[in-house]
Amino acid sequence: MSFDAIVIGAGHNGLVVANYLAKAKFKVLVVERRSTLGGCCTTEELIPNAPGFKVNGGAIDHILIQRTPIIQELELDSFGLKYVSIEPMFEVPFEDGSVLRFYKDLKKTIQEISRFSKRDAERYSKLVEEWSHEEALLERLMLNPPPKISELLGIGGLKAIFKPSMLSTLPEAARVDFNSMVRTVVMSANQLLNEEFEDDHTKVALSSIFSLIFSTMPPSLPSSGLMAIMHTMLYKTGLKRPIGGSGALIDALVSSLRAKGGEVLSQAEVRRIITDKGEVKGVELADGRRFYSKIVVSSVDAQRTLLKLLDPGTLDESLARKLKSLRITSYGMTYHAALHALPKAAKHELREEPGKLLALNSLEQIEKAYHIANSQRALSPTPLLAVNFPTSYDATLAPLGKHTLYCWAQFVPDNSPMIWEKEHKRFSEDAQNKIEKRLEEFWPDLGELIIAKKVETPGDLAERLWIQRGNTQHIDPTLEQMYYYRPLPELSHYKTPIRGLYLTGAGTHPGGGISGMPGYNTAITILKELNA
Numbered sequence: 001m002s003f004d005a006i007v008i009g010a011g012h013n014g015l016v017v018a019n020y021l022a023k024a025k026f027k028v029l030v031v032e033r034r035s036t037l038g039g040c041c042t043t044e045e046l047i048p049n050a051p052g053f054k055v056n057g058g059a060i061d062h063i064l065i066q067r068t069p070i071i072q073e074l075e076l077d078s079f080g081l082k083y084v085s086i087e088p089m090f091e092v093p094f095e096d097g098s099v100l101r102f103y104k105d106l107k108k109t110i111q112e113i114s115r116f117s118k119r120d121a122e123r124y125s126k127l128v129e130e131w132s133h134e135e136a137l138l139e140r141l142m143l144n145p146p147p148k149i150s151e152l153l154g155i156g157g158l159k160a161i162f163k164p165s166m167l168s169t170l171p172e173a174a175r176v177d178f179n180s181m182v183r184t185v186v187m188s189a190n191q192l193l194n195e196e197f198e199d200d201h202t203k204v205a206l207s208s209i210f211s212l213i214f215s216t217m218p219p220s221l222p223s224s225g226l227m228a229i230m231h232t233m234l235y236k237t238g239l240k241r242p243i244g245g246s247g248a249l250i251d252a253l254v255s256s257l258r259a260k261g262g263e264v265l266s267q268a269e270v271r272r273i274i275t276d277k278g279e280v281k282g283v284e285l286a287d288g289r290r291f292y293s294k295i296v297v298s299s300v301d302a303q304r305t306l307l308k309l310l311d312p313g314t315l316d317e318s319l320a321r322k323l324k325s326l327r328i329t330s331y332g333m334t335y336h337a338a339l340h341a342l343p344k345a346a347k348h349e350l351r352e353e354p355g356k357l358l359a360l361n362s363l364e365q366i367e368k369a370y371h372i373a374n375s376q377r378a379l380s381p382t383p384l385l386a387v388n389f390p391t392s393y394d395a396t397l398a399p400l401g402k403h404t405l406y407c408w409a410q411f412v413p414d415n416s417p418m419i420w421e422k423e424h425k426r427f428s429e430d431a432q433n434k435i436e437k438r439l440e441e442f443w444p445d446l447g448e449l450i451i452a453k454k455v456e457t458p459g460d461l462a463e464r465l466w467i468q469r470g471n472t473q474h475i476d477p478t479l480e481q482m483y484y485y486r487p488l489p490e491l492s493h494y495k496t497p498i499r500g501l502y503l504t505g506a507g508t509h510p511g512g513g514i515s516g517m518p519g520y521n522t523a524i525t526i527l528k529e530l531n532a
């Protein structure tokens, strides 16, 4: 059978591309290897022996997509997508019994910080204003194929040494101090926080938001400072989650696609991308079925798409070497539990709905936790946890009166034991014990309330979701792999050396997270190329 376009992978980005192409009257097919659609954005009964308990198989927070036109343009609300806003967004409980809350309402957040330090509150207020302008500028760059750095800065070739810079044409640029912005982007989040703030509560709380919510990178890594800028979007979008769990976004995207005539096949693993004389011809599934098209879009990471799905020898040797060298590391793992009831916090006044970020006492401790994880090849002894009780705002996710707990845990070793490695069982059991011990420090009655649970190491995530090393963003969001360099400069415009074969997904610009932006940009690129 032949189509105008075939999309490999029914993650949210694959479905966004498919929707925009179908909207432009393309006959589109999406092929997905799993029986559950959605990739890292699903709602599933994942916990063994807990029927009726639905958990997010990957993402929980839908922040970035709120900064795009996707939901409105695809009319996803008319296909059943409904978001709930969580306010306060986050609570950070500390060992001394205090809690620092972050509200969408910036004034309220500033008041909260002033309970710990008046100076920090004033400084945060000023910085959020500065970072917000920078975020608005970056957002412009995110919702477009990435410009070359030379275009951005206006540095021309030999003919014209200085051309007008692209930045000079963007209204947001006028409000940005580039000298300070570039420094913020390249430095580590922890160094930035140490420079700007005096109180450990402020520093640790912000560090946890940057690390647990935005980048999942350790806040001591250079370039994690970028998250300071990015986190300000929370004051524009708020913290939103779909009713019915993350899978509700996928259900709406699939319904919207089908309404436009698009088709989606599950349990359809692509084993090979068919090419001939440098042009794409279609895909071959693991069961031998073949589908033909002059356009194939892959939402699988570039390394796997180009090195595993293309026939050996199709790619130029030097590009193959660069792809093999991409930085892909592990960040964290998950813990899910089905509960008889919500647990009671012993020492802190915690509300049910907000995300709870269980941090440490100082940035130094956070940094140490990251290094220990790597030296011991184990989850940090006192892990950083982002804990949520999704049933507290969405009763559809569990049997009547019952609850679920969703927890993301950091830090794991950069190259965590994979599921097939000998160490995996030890790693997994040890991690589960550490997570439960830490949770019970805050909710001592939790153990008695657990009906069933499931822990997923980076190796388990890699196996279930086909994300290498459990990397939630397909490849690392370090600066050398961001913007024009994502995944590599020669692949940064969603195109590949094979005519008609495009890349999309978290491993392309602007990166991971529930944003739909890579999918949106890929669709724009294809439609522009075809003048459609």
Ligand SMILES: Cc1cc2nc3c(=O)[nH]c(=O)nc-3n(C[C@H](O)[C@H](O)[C@H](O)COP(=O)(O)OP(=O)(O)OC[C@H]3O[C@@H](n4cnc5c(N)ncnc54)[C@H](O)[C@@H]3O)c2cc1C
Binding pocket: 008, 009, 010, 011, 012, 013, 014, 031, 032, 033, 034, 037, 038, 039, 040, 041, 057, 058, 059, 060, 061, 062, 063, 064, 268, 269, 270, 271, 299, 300, 334, 408, 461, 465, 466, 467, 472, 473, 474, 504, 505, 506, 507, 511, 512, 513, 514, 515
């Ligand atoms: C545990 C976890 C928690 C997260 N939390 C958040 C969060 O709270 N907020 C947030 O914004 N982001 C979060 N993320 C990140 C975010 O979910 C991902 O970056 C994003 O969903 C990636 O979407 P994608 O469509 O680009 O790729 P994916 O969702 O990975 O989709 C790719 C699809 O391709 C399919 N596929 C792969 N190979 C083949 C093949 N050969 N043939 C056919 N199909 C194939 C896969 O099965 C998958 O369905 C989280 C991720 C994880 C794993």
